[in-house]
Amino acid sequence: MSGWRAGPLVRWCLLPAVTALVLAALLRRADLAVVAAPLLWWLAFGSGAAAGPAGEATLGAAALRTVEGEDFEVTVEVRFAAPVRLTRCVLELPRDVGLVRPPELPGEPVASAVLRWEVRALRWGRTVVGPVRVRASAAAGLRVTELRTGPLRLAVLPEPEPVEAALVPAVLPRRIGEHPAPVPGEGTEFEAIRPFQPGDRPRRVNWAVSARRRAPYVTVRQEERSYDVVLVLDTLQRAGAFGRDSLDLSVRGASGLAAAHLARGERVGLVAAGGRVRGVAPGVGGHQLQRIAEAVLDLRVEGAADESVVDRLPRTVLPSGALVVYFTPLLDERARLTALDLRRRGHPLVVVDVLTAEPGGSGPRPAGRGPSAWREAGRSAGVRALTLRLWRLDRAADLYEIGRWGVPVIRWDGTEPLRSALGAAARRPVVGRWRR
Numbered sequence: 001m002s003g004w005r006a007g008p009l010v011r012w013c014l015l016p017a018v019t020a021l022v023l024a025a026l027l028r029r030a031d032l033a034v035v036a037a038p039l040l041w042w043l044a045f046g047s048g049a050a051a052g053p054a055g056e057a058t059l060g061a062a063a064l065r066t067v068e069g070e071d072f073e074v075t076v077e078v079r080f081a082a083p084v085r086l087t088r089c090v091l092e093l094p095r096d097v098g099l100v101r102p103p104e105l106p107g108e109p110v111a112s113a114v115l116r117w118e119v120r121a122l123r124w125g126r127t128v129v130g131p132v133r134v135r136a137s138a139a140a141g142l143r144v145t146e147l148r149t150g151p152l153r154l155a156v157l158p159e160p161e162p163v164e165a166a167l168v169p170a171v172l173p174r175r176i177g178e179h180p181a182p183v184p185g186e187g188t189e190f191e192a193i194r195p196f197q198p199g200d201r202p203r204r205v206n207w208a209v210s211a212r213r214r215a216p217y218v219t220v221r222q223e224e225r226s227y228d229v230v231l232v233l234d235t236l237q238r239a240g241a242f243g244r245d246s247l248d249l250s251v252r253g254a255s256g257l258a259a260a261h262l263a264r265g266e267r268v269g270l271v272a273a274g275g276r277v278r279g280v281a282p283g284v285g286g287h288q289l290q291r292i293a294e295a296v297l298d299l300r301v302e303g304a305a306d307e308s309v310v311d312r313l314p315r316t317v318l319p320s321g322a323l324v325v326y327f328t329p330l331l332d333e334r335a336r337l338t339a340l341d342l343r344r345r346g347h348p349l350v351v352v353d354v355l356t357a358e359p360g361g362s363g364p365r366p367a368g369r370g371p372s373a374w375r376e377a378g379r380s381a382g383v384r385a386l387t388l389r390l391w392r393l394d395r396a397a398d399l400y401e402i403g404r405w406g407v408p409v410i411r412w413d414g415t416e417p418l419r420s421a422l423g424a425a426a427r428r429p430v431v432g433r434w435r436r
Contacts, residue, residue, distance in 0.1 A: 055080035057134050059149035068124045068159045071100055074117045076132045076149060083109035087144075088135040095242075096123035096156070109138075123243050124158035124251060126297050157293045158248075161256030161418040166264055167229070167323060167350060167430055192220045228267045228282045228319045231257060231292075232342075234328035234335050235274030235299055240356035249354040249414050250327035251296045256418055257325060258292050270295055271317050273338060279317055313338065323348045323430060329355040336398050343405050348430035351402060351409045352421075358388065406431060 057078045066072045074091065086105045093099060103115035119129070130151040137144045193209055196216035204218040231254040238247045258268045262284065269282035270292045280288075280295045318324065324347045328335045342349050402409055408430070412421040 055084070055136070055145070055147060057132065057147040057149045059130050059132050059152050061129070061152055061154065064153070065155045065157065066121050067157045068121045071118055071120045074119055074129055074152070076103075076115045076134065077112070078115070078134050078136075078147060079112045080136065081111070082138070083111045084136040084138045084145075085109045086113065086115075086134065086136050088133075089115050090133045091117050091119075092130055092132070093119065094127050094129070096121070096125065096127055097129060098122050121154075121156040123248070124156050124297070127154050127156055128152065129154055155294070155297055158251045158255045158296060160259045161252045163253075163256040163260040163419050163422065165419060165422055166260055166266075167257075167325065167422070167425060193217055194220060228269065228322035229257070229261045230269045230271060230282065230318055230322045230324050232271045232273060232313070232324055232326045232328075232338075233296070233299065234326070234330075234332070234338075235272050236334060237329065237331040239329055239331060239359055244356055244414055246329035246331075246354045246356055247299065249356065249412065250352075251299065253327055253352060253354070253412065253418050254296070254325070255289075255293060258289055262286070262289055268292070269317070269319075269322075271313060272296070272299055273313060274299070281317075282319060282322070313341070318342075318345070318347065321347070323350075325350045325352060327352045327354050329353065330395060330398055331355070331359070336402065339402055339407065340405065343407055349407050350425055350430055351407055353399070353409055353411050354413070356413045359391065 055078060057076055060075050060077070062073045062075075076089065076091075078086070085108075089103060089105060091099075098120045099117065100120050101118035103117055105115070106113055115134075121127075128151045130149055132149045134147040134149075135144065136147070193206055194217065196205065196210075196218050200218045204220075206217050206219045209217040233247075233250045233254060235247060238245045240246055240248070254270065258270070261268050265284065267282035267284050268288060269280055271279035272295070278295070280291050283291070324342050326339055326342065326349065328339070328351065330336060330353060339349065339351055399409055408425045410421050410425055412418055
């Protein structure tokens with residue numbers, strides 16, 4: 001909160017009044033002093049009318065949690081002791097929040113007002129909206145003040161990538177669920193028809209087959225089981241444009257897979273492997289999806305990862321036999337070693353390659369205009385091209401080695417839906433057996 005101060009109109013009125021007084025004194029003309037008297041009287045009594053408290057402003061929002069891509073409303077409530085005219089209102093927005101519709105300032109003096117902005121969350125993460133600066137004038141513009149609010153902290157949840165198909169491991173643990181397993185049980189999927197044996201339940205008798213063969217036969221059903229899904233996000237390095245880098249795709253893809261598997265009743269967990277290993281233990285239900293979304297909000301941290309990170313994930317964050325989906329751009333050698341370690345442990349593993357842009361770029365322009373400067377620039381461009389070619393060969397070798405382990409590698413750069421990229425992997429069970 002700031003107090004009232006003289007506005008620009010005071011200077012424009014004070015200048016001719018002082019000039020008239022000076023000329024009246026120098027020229028000894030009383031008529032000039034009479035000209036300055038009304039201006040000085042207006043400045044003295046008009047300014048004193050606005051000498052009370054400046055007022056206050058409060059910043060708020062309809063909700064402190066939203067989803068990226070959605071519009072939400074930010075409001076500022078201003079209150080003054082007497083009617084004032086609002087002249088300007090500025091809301092400071094970060095790069096990941098865009099302005100959709102600015103507020104409409106009241107045309108008449110008001111003692112209180114609520115200003116509304118409509119903004120859009122462009123990117124997931126924890127962000128800060130504000131502060132807001134509100135300028136007001138009183139006494140016909142002789143007094144002005146500026147109110148400043150504090151910032152507003154918002155949580156922007158990632159938009160889940162639509163995924164319908166679910167990944168299923170080849171071997172399901174013995175836990176009641178919804179997925180048919182190739183073993184007899186109390187499920188609903190048909191397995192076989194066999195002759196009646198002592199101990200079979202009467203409700204399993206297939207009366208149509210028994211009547212045709214004149215002997216009792218029973219229908220065998222498949223047992224329905226469930227499994228754990230652990231989504232591993234590689235936060236060691238990231239590459240790509242703003243809003244579409246590898247970490248953005250990883251977070252949105254993991255959120256979509258988590259929603260799809262939780263809707264089927266599976267237990268889903270999250271592990272972020274970067275500067276430090278952190279995550280969410282596997283769980284079920286809609287509250288688990290909220291916990292996963294809250295956990296990924298802290299992953300948007302600028303700076304390089306800690307070089308002391310090991311290439312082995314602790315066994316405490318990975319349940320035995322859990323299906324692992326590893327989102328990684330494969331820009332770090334430790335990411336490849338992590339995939340190898342997961343495969344050696346026997347986890348059913350799917351690697352999603354989320355690289356959206358190759359490292360490097362066009363490089364700087366030559367510093368000078370002479371032939372030597374252009375020759376140096378050409379030599380640097382040749383070195384960059386050779387380095388990029390070697391990097392591509394090394395990356396192709398890593399992808400070939402991962403595929404040789406029997407791990408399906410899914411290429412997804414965000415240009416197509418994740419459900420299309422996962423189509424081939426979702427049509428067959430994911431094998432967890434180690435192959436050399």
